[in-house]
Amino acid sequence: MVDNHNGVDFILLEFPSPIQLTSITNTWQWYNTNLSVAAFKNTFSTSNLNTLTLKELAESAIFKASYLNTGAHYSFASNNSLTPSDITQVSSQYWLIGAYNAVFNSANCSKNCPTTVNGLKFGSITTTKTTTTPTPTPVPTPGTLSLFAVVLLGLSLHKRRKAK
Template sequence: MKKMFKKSLLLVAALICGQASAGTETWNLGNAAFGGFGNSNYLSMNVDGIGLTITGWTDATNQGGNLTQSQLGRWSGGVGIENLYNPEHGVDNNNGFDALLLSFDTAVSLDGVSISWHQGDADMSFAAYTGGGSVNSLANLSWSQFLSNGWVSQGDYIGTASSAYRSVSSSVTSKYWLVGAYNPAFGGSANYASGKDYMKISGLYTQSPDTPDGNPGTSIPEPTAILLFALGLLCLRRTNKVS
């Protein structure tokens, strides 16, 4: 009996350690593959078994004013957006506000992004989807409607001509993230609006929960595992007293 309890405790402890660990993923967008065509194109890639699809969105006035999907391009490893009729090859806030929609197939926290090119200022805004269901499109939304449809601002981050990395200090995990040039609709400081922001995004850094068997959704939830561990200790203590 005593040996059986010890084996059980070791198993539960292993489960706890597996549950508590987290994977860190580095996404080099220079390795992403293009799919689709024209304004409906996208980038896709897979890192450590996690899939990612990236689409481009803008509310540029020459594309109708509300959010529409825009063509993605890649120059020197950095991803930008080509607006219709007036090509601009960066993620910027000149003639509307550009952003990349990141759609992961599992919830992740976004730790930061890398910038391969920037011009002038390079301030950024971030948002995470915390609503229910899937996000398949942002089409025809205004930015105010966007923020009332399950999206929550994750802050604005100032960028300078000498910085190539933006750290995102967010504890939120989500399957959907928005990364864009500074957007005042997200409620950030007016200090960020002093100049136009232009950049190309070359990398992403995320963290995702690991599971012991590599199959998300099958591990024992951490609170349950801890409770089992505590009960096991109690039972082992009682067994020792009896013996």
């Protein structure tokens, strides 16, 4: 369970390879189901987490957004975000998810900014593994032809030697 009552609660998710967040299922809520999400570089270090403020942590994110009324099951593609953001294009190994916090809303909301207490229990988080197409390695044509010619020469010499 995470909430924003008398402090901040976030869950840091680490995956073996970059993924995209697809949806979240909340199994319990306390007041509202507003949440904040941030993605970090794949070289993210947890060693300095105790020295960073939440604002500094949010500023170091490669993506951050706050989502309103996520309800029981929420698809991030619906983009009910306080900021114009497209989470569906973001891949990361490190995702921070928690109850709503204004520092993750880069639009600096005023009227639309939720001020009520939020508490959530995440039942599941659906992800999509991002597949990266391997970069083809170019084969140098002259080198390949030279190697082929050397092999043919070697075979012909071997055949001549055997015939003698």
